[in-house]
Amino acid sequence: MIIVAPKDFKEDFWKSKDIKISIGDIVQDEVSGESGEPVEMGPTPKPHVTDLREWDMKLMERYEPFYAPFCDMCCLCTYGKCDLTAGKKGACGIDIKAQQARMVLLACCIGAAAHSAHARHLLEHLIEKKGNDFPIDLGMNIDIEAPIIRTLIGKAPKTLGDLREAMDYMEEQNLHLLSACHTGQEGSSVDFESKALHAGLMDNLGKEIGDIAQIVALDMPKGDENAPLVEMGMGTVDRDKPIVLCIGHNVSSGAGVIDYVEEEGLEDNVEVCGICCAAIDITRYNQHAKVIGPISKQLKFIRSGVADVIVVDEQCIRTDVLEEAKNNQAKVIATTDKMCLGLPNLTDEDADKIVAQLINNQIEGALILNSDKVGEVATKVAMQIADDRGMLKLLPDMDEIQELAKECTECGWCTRVCPNSIPIMEAVMGASEGDFSKMEALYDNDVCYTCGRCEQECERDIPIMSMMAKIGENKLKEQRFNMRAGRGPIQDVEIRKVGAPIVLGDIPGVIAFVGCTNYPEGAQDVAKMAKEFLERNYIVVTSGCGAMTIGEYRDEEGNTLYEKYSGDFDAKGLVNVGSCVSNAHIPGACIKIANIFAKKPLEGNFEEISDYILNRVGACGVAWGAYSQKAAAIATGVNRWGIPVVLGPHGTKYRRLYLGRTDKEETWQLNDMRTGNVVNGEPAPEHLLYAAENREEATVEIAKLCIRPNDTSKGRQLKLNHYIDLHKKYFGTIPEDVYKFVRVQKDIPITYKKDVMDILEEKGWEPRAIPQEPSIRDFKEEPKKKANGK
Amino acid sequence: MNERIIPWQPTVIAGPKQAMLVTPETAKMMLKKAKRPLFVIGPLVTGDPIMKLTMDISEHWDLPIVTTGDAYKTFGDRGIKTTRYGVVEIVNLLKDPDWKGIKGEGQHDLVMFIGCIYYIASQGLSTLKHFAPHLKTLTICKFFHSNADASFPNMNDDEWLKYLEKMKSD
Numbered sequence: 001m002i003i004v005a006p007k008d009f010k011e012d013f014w015k016s017k018d019i020k021i022s023i024g025d026i027v028q029d030e031v032s033g034e035s036g037e038p039v040e041m042g043p044t045p046k047p048h049v050t051d052l053r054e055w056d057m058k059l060m061e062r063y064e065p066f067y068a069p070f071c072d073m074c075c076l077c078t079y080g081k082c083d084l085t086a087g088k089k090g091a092c093g094i095d096i097k098a099q100q101a102r103m104v105l106l107a108c109c110i111g112a113a114a115h116s117a118h119a120r121h122l123l124e125h126l127i128e129k130k131g132n133d134f135p136i137d138l139g140m141n142i143d144i145e146a147p148i149i150r151t152l153i154g155k156a157p158k159t160l161g162d163l164r165e166a167m168d169y170m171e172e173q174n175l176h177l178l179s180a181c182h183t184g185q186e187g188s189s190v191d192f193e194s195k196a197l198h199a200g201l202m203d204n205l206g207k208e209i210g211d212i213a214q215i216v217a218l219d220m221p222k223g224d225e226n227a228p229l230v231e232m233g234m235g236t237v238d239r240d241k242p243i244v245l246c247i248g249h250n251v252s253s254g255a256g257v258i259d260y261v262e263e264e265g266l267e268d269n270v271e272v273c274g275i276c277c278a279a280i281d282i283t284r285y286n287q288h289a290k291v292i293g294p295i296s297k298q299l300k301f302i303r304s305g306v307a308d309v310i311v312v313d314e315q316c317i318r319t320d321v322l323e324e325a326k327n328n329q330a331k332v333i334a335t336t337d338k339m340c341l342g343l344p345n346l347t348d349e350d351a352d353k354i355v356a357q358l359i360n361n362q363i364e365g366a367l368i369l370n371s372d373k374v375g376e377v378a379t380k381v382a383m384q385i386a387d388d389r390g391m392l393k394l395l396p397d398m399d400e401i402q403e404l405a406k407e408c409t410e411c412g413w414c415t416r417v418c419p420n421s422i423p424i425m426e427a428v429m430g431a432s433e434g435d436f437s438k439m440e441a442l443y444d445n446d447v448c449y450t451c452g453r454c455e456q457e458c459e460r461d462i463p464i465m466s467m468m469a470k471i472g473e474n475k476l477k478e479q480r481f482n483m484r485a486g487r488g489p490i491q492d493v494e495i496r497k498v499g500a501p502i503v504l505g506d507i508p509g510v511i512a513f514v515g516c517t518n519y520p521e522g523a524q525d526v527a528k529m530a531k532e533f534l535e536r537n538y539i540v541v542t543s544g545c546g547a548m549t550i551g552e553y554r555d556e557e558g559n560t561l562y563e564k565y566s567g568d569f570d571a572k573g574l575v576n577v578g579s580c581v582s583n584a585h586i587p588g589a590c591i592k593i594a595n596i597f598a599k600k601p602l603e604g605n606f607e608e609i610s611d612y613i614l615n616r617v618g619a620c621g622v623a624w625g626a627y628s629q630k631a632a633a634i635a636t637g638v639n640r641w642g643i644p645v646v647l648g649p650h651g652t653k654y655r656r657l658y659l660g661r662t663d664k665e666e667t668w669q670l671n672d673m674r675t676g677n678v679v680n681g682e683p684a685p686e687h688l689l690y691a692a693e694n695r696e697e698a699t700v701e702i703a704k705l706c707i708r709p710n711d712t713s714k715g716r717q718l719k720l721n722h723y724i725d726l727h728k729k730y731f732g733t734i735p736e737d738v739y740k741f742v743r744v745q746k747d748i749p750i751t752y753k754k755d756v757m758d759i760l761e762e763k764g765w766e767p768r769a770i771p772q773e774p775s776i777r778d779f780k781e782e783p784k785k786k787a788n789g790k
Numbered sequence: 791m792n793e794r795i796i797p798w799q800p801t802v803i804a805g806p807k808q809a810m811l812v813t814p815e816t817a818k819m820m821l822k823k824a825k826r827p828l829f830v831i832g833p834l835v836t837g838d839p840i841m842k843l844t845m846d847i848s849e850h851w852d853l854p855i856v857t858t859g860d861a862y863k864t865f866g867d868r869g870i871k872t873t874r875y876g877v878v879e880i881v882n883l884l885k886d887p888d889w890k891g892i893k894g895e896g897q898h899d900l901v902m903f904i905g906c907i908y909y910i911a912s913q914g915l916s917t918l919k920h921f922a923p924h925l926k927t928l929t930i931c932k933f934f935h936s937n938a939d940a941s942f943p944n945m946n947d948d949e950w951l952k953y954l955e956k957m958k959s960d
């Protein structure tokens with residue numbers, strides 16, 4: 001960061017627009033673009049809660065918040081519970097809309113805090129290890145590193161220590177945002193929404209800080225399109241070896257285990273594997289680690305008893321992990337302040353003493369807040385208990401399963417409490433007759449994601465999860481997949497290459513499959529959608545559990561999609577950016593398109609960049625199994641950058657979507673910044689946050705949400721071609737709303753010319769102007785004239 | 791508590807206002823009273839006998855059909871023309887008192903649902919419960935929907951088919 005002392009002032013310092021004077025230092029807002037030239041600071045460096053409110057209101061004029069209350073009541077304070085049904089207000093005066101928006105804000109604050117506290121922990125840990133001045137160098141091909149930090153903070157971080165400024169800013173903002181959730185603060189649903197959008201943005205920032213810190217300090221792949229394929233699946237683990245399983249998101253403890261195993265030369269003696277993002281990040285650190293799979297594998301794998309030691313860090317971990325581990329005599333090591341599990345803090349204890357206490361069952365587990373010590377203790381314990389544990393019989397055998405299943409009274413409650421109402425009762429009934437096929441069908445593709453709700457409901461205490469784990473044990477051979485290791489950011493050179501085709505529409509879209517595994521009908525849906533769009537020349541980006549889910553699918557020839565498609569950020573590329581925190585590189589790539597391709601300055605220039613992305617970058621996020629508060633924050637954050645997101649059906653439980661209304665034509669008008677004209681636009685993108693009921697609906701919607709006002713006619717033809725194709729495939733017809741997206745005849749895809757012309761005629765279509773610089777922002781001055789306006 | 795009126799997925803229970811349990815007779819009364827009813831059919835309706843029954847019901851009561859998910863194709867393949875919306879889109883339109891309805895004749899006053907995925911339907915019904923005082927919601931799935939204004943109870947298939955059969959006539 002450039003902090004210029006008074007004696008170093010440039011000559012024009014006193015003329016510079018945004019001189020920030022704060023007690024203690026004088027900062028000249030001098031920042032560098034790609035060329036190294038100083039660029040002007042935009043209007044909103046370090047935007048405070050209300051600074052981007054106008055932009056939010058513009059978004060919400062078009063994409064009005066749609067509320068689906070998940071609960072009619074509020075129980076946040078002791079006036080309550082208050083019933084907010086159908087027009088009633090709470091004792092504090094809040095109505096149901098504002099209450100839903102408040103809950104969304106709360107979820108986004110929690111999500112942003114989870115990512116950012118994780119980032120803060122990593123940052124301080126890595127500064128301690130590598131030093132404050134450790135350079136942020138993402139290699140030859142990435143000059144515009146940290147596009148989110150550049151845009152929001154107004155400068156590029158040069159060292160690990162520099163990241164602290166962005167972190168401090170983020171933490172302050174999140175505090176203000178969280179405070180607005182208190183009783184008797186905000187009263188307007190749209191202002192709650194504006195704050196939620198800010199919280200989402202802070203989430204995006206926190207993730208970028210975390211991922212950049214770990215990439216540079218732990219030497220993870222730096223935008224490497226050829227990142228190696230790593231092994232994945234329960235069948236890849238050698239069960240004869242001691243096994244350390246890492247669950248969660250924070251790489252530091254997993255890295256501690258890997259380091260210890262390497263230092264001691266134990267690579268061939270111990271298996272280190274991971275579930276969820278911890279798995280992704282340890283394989284970005286060291287490719288010998290193995291990925292078990294996404295979070296849906298958690299209870300299946302723990303119940304199988306294969307792991308000798310379970311190292312938990314933070315986020316998305318089963319909170320009953322200690323109880324589950326105890327049942328099969330595995331040992332748990334908690335490693336962060338986020339999850340201590342009631343365990344004794346032995347951080348300062350001698351490692352061998354901790355090992356002794358654990359193997360002698362003097363303690364149930366240990367809290368160790370030092371990653372090096374975690375590595376040593378976890379490895380030593382696993383090596384010492386593995387043999388004895390190998391003798392334990394942890395799962396019922398198939399005969400026993402049949403006997404247990406015979407207890408079933410067919411009460412049906414297991415299916416009723418299942419989040420997806422899957423036919424688990426039928427599977428149990430089948431097993432009682434020795435037919436395990438129904439249970440296998442639910443095991444495959446995580447149709448049952450082993451949440452455990454059915455098992456605890458069962459009036460006969462049938463151990464349904466153990467039965468599932470046993471079924472999986474029989475299918476180990478099939479469970480061998482792979483995934484391209486998370487590559488981190490997109491390179492500048494890639495952006496230069498695809499910037500124009502994306503903005504002009506020649507590449508029909510960039511689709512990002514992110515998020516968790518609350519899939520409505522199993523994991524394959526995500527891979528099928530990814531495959532569909534890869535085959536159609538889209539760029540497919542992925543991260544986190546989505547990236548693992550995609551790797552678990554094999555096509556007709558037996559290849560995973562990672563084997564079939566390259567990791568290039570280009571048409572037909574399947575780009576795994578990494579873990580949840582790596583999601584930051586997805587809006588990051590869109591921001592870089594605005595900067596590198598369109599030469600838009602980033603620094604302090606949030607609105608202009610987001611307006612550019614909304615109107616010109618055909619990107620769409622898909623969080624098909626989103627369940628977490630982090631996913632709420634991620635989606636809300638990218639929405640603020642102008643990127644639409646499609647959720648799975650469970651996404652409606654977030655309580656709020658942002659839906660456009662195609663019947664309200666006035667909401668789609670655009671300001672053409674080049675000509676000063678107001679022009680009739682089109683519903684592109686039609687929605688900002690959408691929830692689809694099934695994969696078929698989602699697929700068609702995703703294709704449609706990649707359409708942008710800026711498409712050239714050639715690009716529009718391509719996009720419409722895919723939209724019509726998919727509509728025909730999944731709905732059987734040419735979409736009737738296609739006329740809305742035809743501006744001039746040249747926009748009509750050749751293949752469907754006749755059908756589309758018929759629709760145009762029927763609808764009384766007339767050509768309209770194609771805006772040159774479409775925008776939803778206000779003109780700087782009054783518009784010259786109103787063209788085509790109704 | 792009567793098992794038939796515990797919401798099918800029990801945790802969708804949202805608050806004190808619960809749907810009224812209805813029989814086909816009451817459901818038909820509601821249809822008779824309605825001026826501009828609408829039938830929303832979801833992707834769980836995939837084949838006969840349910841498909842045939844829904845078609846007969848819509849014909850008998852002259853109900854325009856909106857299909858959600860990919861039900862549009864299921865019905866389209868049988869030659870039945872419906873209007874396609876995402877379930878969140880149609881709910882969004884239904885909650886707007888100024889929306890002109892499927893036929894452009896005015897907002898609907900009764901919306902009858904069948905075959906949408908239970909929990910997303912429950913969320914949509916919640917939206918309408920809170921924000922659409924201008925219309926009533928009725929669900930004729932075999933699951934009790936507490937967020938509707940009126941719902942069939944939880945039933946087994948046999949009983950449900952009988953209920954639907956009764957819906958085909960006055």
Ligand code: SF4
Pocket residue numbers: 074075076077078079080081082089090091092093094183184
């Ligand atoms: S915060 Fe308001 S609505 Fe909630 S319980 Fe308290 S008074 Fe009632």
Ligand code: SF4
Pocket residue numbers: 414417418419420421422424447448449450451452453454455
């Ligand atoms: S464990 Fe599987 S079957 Fe049981 S409730 Fe959860 S998802 Fe449904």
Ligand code: SF4
Pocket residue numbers: 407408409410411412413414415424425428454457458459460461462
């Ligand atoms: S809850 Fe238990 S007893 Fe009831 S149907 Fe399911 S497995 Fe059988």
